[in-house]
Amino acid sequence: MKYKGRESMRVAAAYIRVSTDDQLEYSPDSQLIEIRRYAKAHDIVIPEDYIYIEDDGISGRKTKKREAFQRMIGTAKTKPKPFDVILLWKFSRFARNREDSVVYKSMLRKQLGIDVISVSEPLSDDKMSILIEAMIEAMDEYYSINLSEEVTRGMTEKVRRGEPVSIPAFGYSIKEKQYYPNPKTAPIVRSLFEEYAAGAGCRDLATKLNDMGIRSTRGNPFENRTVEYILRNPVYIGMIRWSPEGKISRNYTKSNVMVVQGSHEPIVTRELWEQVQDRLDEVKRTYPKYARVRERCDFMLKGLVRCSNCGSTLVHASTGSLQCHSYGRGSCKVSHSITLPKINKIVIESIEATFRLGVFPLTVKPSKQSIDENALIQQQIQREKRKLDRIREAYENEVDTLEEYKANKEKILTEIERLKAQLTPTPPVDLRKKFFEKNKNSVQKLKDPTISESEKNEILRSFVDHIVFNRAKGTVDVFYYL
Known part of the structure; x- marks a missing residue:
């Protein structure tokens, strides 16, 4: 039976994930062809905006790592x-983890009224289909776990033979399953080892690399931890380091971390490597991360002050001052260190001047609660306009006839005009006056020593x-809600 009109035509989203097996029948184009064929046979339209294709190589085991999946659910x-x-x-393709599958399918079907259909595994509406679908999901999860174990065993065996099983570290290239020193980046690695052994710090080396425009293997700016990871990596003395669990998380002494002799050419000498490891260990002993238990630090400006150079938040440093978070990690090259009493004084004076003069600087943000009736009507109008796109796609995909398309279009345009007629001019409101009246006592509260820092932060x-905060000028720009 052919559906007549938009009211009876269903709209679908298509979710496509490439199999890690890389088989032709599972390619994105092949999947989309079959999905479109099913949609056409069942009078379903698939708008282009609702086609979600996952990047190659994304595993189906964990949904939180799948960006396209999360956009679709959102x-x-x-x-x-x-x-x-x-x-x-x-x-x-939806999930190879039964827990994720049950959670998301239950939410979609029961809470949102959205069904999930496999076009190659058709199920009926009877209760037996519940068992069949559960069996399919269990088999998929078993296959995924078994495949993962087989892959891990294969990779472990490769590592034992000294063969690479991951992308090349910074300083190396890979060719015919073998690491080779990269003529452009290998000298940089050698220089990092030499400079650190001579007394340079990880943050200073990261800043230097960023100033030179050098980026990591994944194209990211360097941070102090990135430099430390390079200095700790035994690949540069001809070794292969790998963990069957995947990430090492900078815990290089874990019992399951394998370090074996590789077959590639070293970039640094073992003597230089040992010298760098000794200094890294000495720095860790001198400045241990958890030498003392830090108390939770509450201060008035917590989470509010940003660096004028990179936009990162200023955090409470071990020195008692505030400092740019990215500067501490080596990715920002401009220090914004300032003591709490000083930055508190500058901020309060700036806010005081604003309230005293009654004039805002050009740093005003609209209120988060400024959505009024007109805004809601505008949202409805936008939804109707999206419907126009859908019925056009239904006509182009031969789901609707030309007559049906014209009738639906006229109906939607009429609704848009009706909504526009409801838009009424909003009388002007002196928002500044309202703002000052509401917050006129705030400055005194911020200066009150009996009020806690966390309460001041809430105020x-x-x-x-x-x-x-601009350290060079010693000034602050306060962005208000108006």
Whole structure:
């Protein structure tokens, strides 16, 4: 039976994930062809905006790592309901973890009224289908776990033979399953070892690399921990280090971490390597991360002050001052260190001047609660406009006839005009006057020594969005909610 009109036509999202097996029948194009074929046979339209394709190599074991999946779920939660069903090539593309599968399918079906359908594993609506779907999911999870174990065993055996099993570390390239020193980056690695052995710090080396425009293997700026990871990596003396669990998390002494002799050319000598390891250990002993238990530090400006150079938040440093978080990690090259009493004084004086003069600087943000009736109507108008796109796609995909398309279009345009007629001019409101009246006592509270720092932080957050500190000028820009 052919559906007549938009009211009876279902809208679908298509979710596509590439199999790590890289088989042709599971390619994104092949999956989409089959999904579109199913949609056409069942009078379902798939808008282009609702086609979600996962990047190559993304595992189906954990949904939180799948960006396209998370975007689809986020869209599904919007109101009104954007689509009626999610179409997949196979249930295994949705999740190979039964816990994730049950949670997300239950939310979609029971809370949002959105079904999940496998176009290659059709199920009926009877209760037996519940058991069949559960069996399919269990088999998919078993296959995924078994495959993971087989891959891990294979990689472990490769490591035992000294063969690489991961992307090359900074300073190396890979060719024919073998690491080779990269002529451009290998000298940089050698220089890092030499300079650190001579007394340079990790943060200073990270800043130097960033100033030179050098980026890590993944194209990111260097941080002090990035430099430390390079200095700790035995790959540079011809070794292969690997953990069957995946990430080492900078815990290089874990019992399951394998370090074996590789077959590639070293970049640094073992003597230089040992010298650097000794200094790294000495620095750790001298400045241990957890030498003392730090008390939770509450201060008035906590989480509000940002660096004028990079935009990172200023955090409470071990010295008792505030410092740019990214500067401490080596990715920002401009220090913004300032004592708490000094920055508190500058901020309070700035806010005081604003309230005294009654004039805002050009640092005003709209209120988070400024959505009025007109804004809601505008949202409805935008939803109707999206419907126009959908019925056009339904016509282009031959789901609707030309007559049906014209009738639906006229109906939607009429609704848009009706909504526009409801828009009324909002009488002007003296927002500044209202703001000052509401917060006129705030400055005195911020100066009151009997009020706790956490309470002062809450007071500031009620009318201040953020504060930008410029150390070179010794000034702050306060961004208010208006």
